Amino acid sequence: MTTGSVNPRRADTRRNHERILATAAKSLACSGEVSFNAIAKQAEVGVGTVYRHFPTPEALILAVYRREVRQLVEIVPSLLEKYPPEQAFRVWTTDHLAHYMMTKRGLADALRAAGASRGELPAGAYQDMVRAVSTLLQANVEAGTVRADLKPETILRGLGGLLYLDPKGEWRGDVASLLDLLWRGMGTGRA
Secondary structure: OOOOOOOHHHHHHHHHHHHHHHHHHHHHHHOOOOOHHHHHHHHOOOHHHHHHHOOOHHHHHHHHHHHHHHHHHHOHHHHHHHOOHHHHHHHHHHHHHHHHHHHHHHHHHHHHHHOOOHHHOOOOHHHHHHHHHHHHHHHHHHHOOOOOOOOHHHHHHHHHHHHHOOOOOOHHHHHHHHHHHHHHHHOOOOO
16 A cells, blocks of 8 residues: 655655756757756755766757657646736747857757757657747737737747847847747837
8 A cells, every 4th residue: 555655765766866957958058069967066965866867868858859849838827827018028038039049059969969869859859839929929919919820830939039138148138039039020000
């Protein structure tokens, strides 16, 4: 008979796994490199723990990629519950998409350096992002804040400039400027 509690060892394993992924994501965003020794030290785990979770740098890089996309997509419904549609779009772009794009830049370099083939990359990540933007756009169309003829793929292309953000610089101001420019083009023309 079980009590419903989580095995402490499994909970510890999950915490270690998440700390390793979070640390690796930061490393990729800043340097585009993955050092198991540096990640272990920053995540406060042994290097053997990193290798048990991710036997190769490629495995770690792919796991970071999956984590980043999953988090980016899964946050949309809660943002729409918490904020009006326009603010949800802005918060998603600034606090979530911009971080993802900065990480993805380092991640793309790491994937190329690791020699990962296209077949290893998680399928559907782009379509998941299109669906996330589509959800945000639809909420804004219904609120009357953006035009109904916008395509989510076009918006994602417009947000592609986020790839050029400097994670060590004043990137939040750059995101706000880009959003203001895009929002004027997306708007309904009403005051």
